[in-house]
Amino acid sequence: MDLFAKLLPKSQSLSSYLVLDVGTDFVKVMAFENVDGKPQVKSYAKQSLPDGAVRGGLIISELGVLESCRQALEEVSSTFKYPIKNVYVSLSGEMVQCLTTSARLTRPSPENSISEKELASTRRQIEEAANIEASKEFAILCGSDFELKLLHSDKFMAKVDNFNADNLVGMKGEVLELAVTTSFIQAVSLIFEVLYIL
Secondary structure, three states, X not given: OOHHHHHOOOOOOOOEXXXXXXXXXXXXXXXXXXXXXXXXXEEEEEEEOOOOOEEOOEEOOHHHHHHHHHHHHHHHHOOOOOOOOOEEEEOOXXXXXXXXXXXXXXXXXXXXXXOHHHHHHHHHHHHHHHHHHHHHHHHHHHOOOOOEEEEEEEEEEEEEOOEEOOOOOOOOOOEEXXXXXXXXXXXXXXXXXXXXXX
Protein backbone atom coordinates (compact mmCIF):
# COMPACT_ATOMS: atom_id res chain seq x y z
CA MET A 1 0.00 0.00 0.00
CA ASP A 2 1.12 3.55 -0.71
CA LEU A 3 2.82 5.08 2.34
CA PHE A 4 1.39 8.53 1.55
CA ALA A 5 -2.12 7.15 1.19
CA LYS A 6 -1.86 5.88 4.78
CA LEU A 7 -1.23 9.45 5.95
CA LEU A 8 -4.32 10.89 4.25
CA PRO A 9 -7.91 10.81 5.47
CA LYS A 10 -9.77 7.81 4.04
CA SER A 11 -11.99 10.13 1.98
CA GLN A 12 -8.95 11.42 0.09
CA SER A 13 -7.09 9.33 -2.47
CA LEU A 14 -4.14 10.26 -4.61
CA SER A 15 -3.99 9.40 -8.26
CA SER A 16 -0.65 11.17 -8.79
CA TYR A 17 1.83 13.14 -6.72
CA LEU A 18 5.41 14.39 -6.56
CA VAL A 19 8.07 13.79 -3.96
CA LEU A 20 10.72 16.52 -3.67
CA ASP A 21 13.95 15.96 -1.74
CA VAL A 22 16.39 18.82 -1.21
CA GLY A 23 19.69 17.31 -0.12
CA THR A 24 23.09 18.83 0.50
CA ASP A 25 24.35 18.27 -3.06
CA PHE A 26 21.28 17.41 -5.15
CA VAL A 27 17.58 18.07 -5.61
CA LYS A 28 15.64 14.93 -6.48
CA VAL A 29 12.08 14.80 -7.81
CA MET A 30 9.99 11.68 -8.33
CA ALA A 31 6.56 11.58 -9.94
CA PHE A 32 4.23 8.79 -8.85
CA GLU A 33 0.98 7.48 -10.22
CA ASN A 34 -1.23 5.09 -8.24
CA VAL A 35 -2.16 2.08 -10.33
CA ASP A 36 -4.51 -0.42 -8.68
CA GLY A 37 -3.72 1.14 -5.30
CA LYS A 38 0.04 0.79 -5.69
CA PRO A 39 2.46 3.65 -6.38
CA GLN A 40 4.52 3.47 -9.53
CA VAL A 41 7.41 5.79 -10.33
CA LYS A 42 6.57 7.44 -13.65
CA SER A 43 9.36 10.00 -13.85
CA TYR A 44 12.53 10.92 -11.97
CA ALA A 45 15.02 13.79 -12.09
CA LYS A 46 18.16 14.65 -10.15
CA GLN A 47 19.70 18.12 -10.37
CA SER A 48 22.93 19.21 -8.71
CA LEU A 49 22.87 22.17 -6.34
CA PRO A 50 25.30 25.10 -6.50
CA ASP A 51 28.25 24.75 -4.11
CA GLY A 52 27.30 25.91 -0.63
CA ALA A 53 23.58 26.28 -1.42
CA VAL A 54 22.77 23.89 1.45
CA ARG A 55 24.99 23.64 4.52
CA GLY A 56 24.38 21.45 7.53
CA GLY A 57 20.92 20.65 6.18
CA LEU A 58 19.95 24.33 6.04
CA ILE A 59 19.23 26.28 2.87
CA ILE A 60 21.80 29.05 2.53
CA SER A 61 21.09 30.11 -1.07
CA GLU A 62 17.35 30.03 -1.58
CA LEU A 63 17.64 31.21 -5.19
CA GLY A 64 20.22 28.53 -6.03
CA VAL A 65 18.06 25.78 -4.55
CA LEU A 66 14.96 27.17 -6.26
CA GLU A 67 16.68 27.14 -9.68
CA SER A 68 17.78 23.51 -9.20
CA CYS A 69 14.22 22.60 -8.15
CA ARG A 70 12.84 24.35 -11.23
CA GLN A 71 15.20 22.43 -13.53
CA ALA A 72 14.37 19.07 -11.92
CA LEU A 73 10.63 19.80 -12.03
CA GLU A 74 10.86 20.78 -15.72
CA GLU A 75 12.65 17.51 -16.49
CA VAL A 76 9.99 15.48 -14.66
CA SER A 77 7.10 17.40 -16.19
CA SER A 78 8.44 16.81 -19.72
CA THR A 79 7.64 13.10 -19.35
CA PHE A 80 4.87 13.09 -16.71
CA LYS A 81 1.66 14.57 -18.09
CA TYR A 82 -0.76 13.86 -15.22
CA PRO A 83 -2.19 16.70 -13.11
CA ILE A 84 -0.30 17.15 -9.84
CA LYS A 85 -2.15 18.48 -6.81
CA ASN A 86 0.00 16.99 -4.05
CA VAL A 87 3.69 17.47 -3.37
CA TYR A 88 5.52 15.79 -0.50
CA VAL A 89 8.72 17.45 0.63
CA SER A 90 11.47 15.47 2.33
CA LEU A 91 13.10 17.32 5.22
CA SER A 92 16.61 16.61 6.39
CA GLY A 93 16.84 15.83 10.09
CA GLU A 94 19.24 18.74 10.43
CA MET A 95 16.52 21.08 9.14
CA VAL A 96 14.25 20.25 12.07
CA GLN A 97 15.08 21.34 15.62
CA CYS A 98 13.14 19.55 18.37
CA LEU A 99 13.02 20.73 21.97
CA THR A 100 11.14 20.05 25.16
CA THR A 101 10.72 23.28 27.13
CA SER A 102 9.16 23.51 30.56
CA ALA A 103 7.92 26.31 32.76
CA ARG A 104 6.97 26.49 36.43
CA LEU A 105 4.71 29.43 37.22
CA THR A 106 3.15 30.73 40.40
CA ARG A 107 -0.41 31.77 39.67
CA PRO A 108 -1.49 35.12 41.16
CA SER A 109 -5.01 33.82 41.98
CA PRO A 110 -4.76 30.12 42.86
CA GLU A 111 -8.38 30.07 44.03
CA ASN A 112 -9.55 30.69 40.43
CA SER A 113 -9.98 27.78 38.03
CA ILE A 114 -7.44 27.47 35.23
CA SER A 115 -9.07 28.63 32.00
CA GLU A 116 -8.35 27.58 28.43
CA LYS A 117 -7.21 31.16 27.80
CA GLU A 118 -4.67 31.03 30.65
CA LEU A 119 -3.37 27.66 29.49
CA ALA A 120 -3.10 28.82 25.85
CA SER A 121 -1.22 31.95 26.93
CA THR A 122 1.24 29.90 29.00
CA ARG A 123 1.78 27.50 26.12
CA ARG A 124 2.44 30.37 23.68
CA GLN A 125 5.06 31.77 26.07
CA ILE A 126 6.76 28.37 26.24
CA GLU A 127 6.70 28.07 22.42
CA GLU A 128 8.27 31.55 22.12
CA ALA A 129 11.03 30.56 24.57
CA ALA A 130 11.59 27.35 22.59
CA ASN A 131 11.86 29.37 19.35
CA ILE A 132 14.63 31.50 20.87
CA GLU A 133 16.50 28.39 21.99
CA ALA A 134 16.06 26.65 18.61
CA SER A 135 17.31 29.80 16.83
CA LYS A 136 20.48 29.68 18.94
CA GLU A 137 20.98 26.02 18.02
CA PHE A 138 20.56 26.75 14.29
CA ALA A 139 23.01 29.68 14.56
CA ILE A 140 25.63 27.40 16.16
CA LEU A 141 25.10 24.81 13.43
CA CYS A 142 25.40 27.19 10.46
CA GLY A 143 26.97 30.34 11.78
CA SER A 144 23.96 32.39 10.71
CA ASP A 145 20.62 33.47 12.13
CA PHE A 146 17.51 32.09 10.46
CA GLU A 147 13.85 32.78 10.97
CA LEU A 148 12.19 29.62 12.24
CA LYS A 149 8.66 28.34 11.80
CA LEU A 150 6.87 26.21 14.39
CA LEU A 151 6.22 22.86 12.74
CA HIS A 152 4.60 21.02 15.64
CA SER A 153 3.82 21.56 19.31
CA ASP A 154 2.46 19.06 21.81
CA LYS A 155 1.91 19.03 25.57
CA PHE A 156 4.43 16.73 27.21
CA MET A 157 3.63 17.16 30.90
CA ALA A 158 1.16 19.17 32.98
CA LYS A 159 0.94 19.60 36.76
CA VAL A 160 -0.88 21.76 39.28
CA ASP A 161 0.59 21.86 42.78
CA ASN A 162 2.67 18.78 41.90
CA PHE A 163 -0.43 16.82 40.77
CA ASN A 164 -0.18 15.32 37.26
CA ALA A 165 -3.19 16.01 35.08
CA ASP A 166 -4.15 15.30 31.46
CA ASN A 167 -6.37 18.38 31.34
CA LEU A 168 -5.66 21.37 33.56
CA VAL A 169 -8.74 23.36 32.52
CA GLY A 170 -11.04 23.82 35.50
CA MET A 171 -8.43 22.84 38.08
CA LYS A 172 -7.32 25.20 40.87
CA GLY A 173 -3.90 25.60 42.37
CA GLU A 174 -0.95 27.86 42.99
CA VAL A 175 1.92 26.29 41.03
CA LEU A 176 1.37 25.47 37.36
CA GLU A 177 3.97 23.34 35.58
CA LEU A 178 3.81 22.73 31.86
CA ALA A 179 6.29 21.09 29.47
CA VAL A 180 5.81 21.39 25.72
CA THR A 181 7.62 19.48 22.97
CA THR A 182 8.17 21.62 19.88
CA SER A 183 9.63 21.14 16.41
CA PHE A 184 10.92 24.05 14.35
CA ILE A 185 12.03 24.32 10.74
CA GLN A 186 13.91 26.98 8.83
CA ALA A 187 11.27 29.39 7.52
CA VAL A 188 12.02 29.78 3.83
CA SER A 189 9.62 30.64 1.07
CA LEU A 190 11.29 28.01 -1.15
CA ILE A 191 8.53 25.44 -0.79
CA PHE A 192 5.87 27.97 -1.74
CA GLU A 193 7.98 29.05 -4.73
CA VAL A 194 8.29 25.43 -5.85
CA LEU A 195 4.54 24.93 -5.55
CA TYR A 196 4.02 28.10 -7.62
CA ILE A 197 6.21 26.62 -10.37
CA LEU A 198 3.87 23.62 -10.53
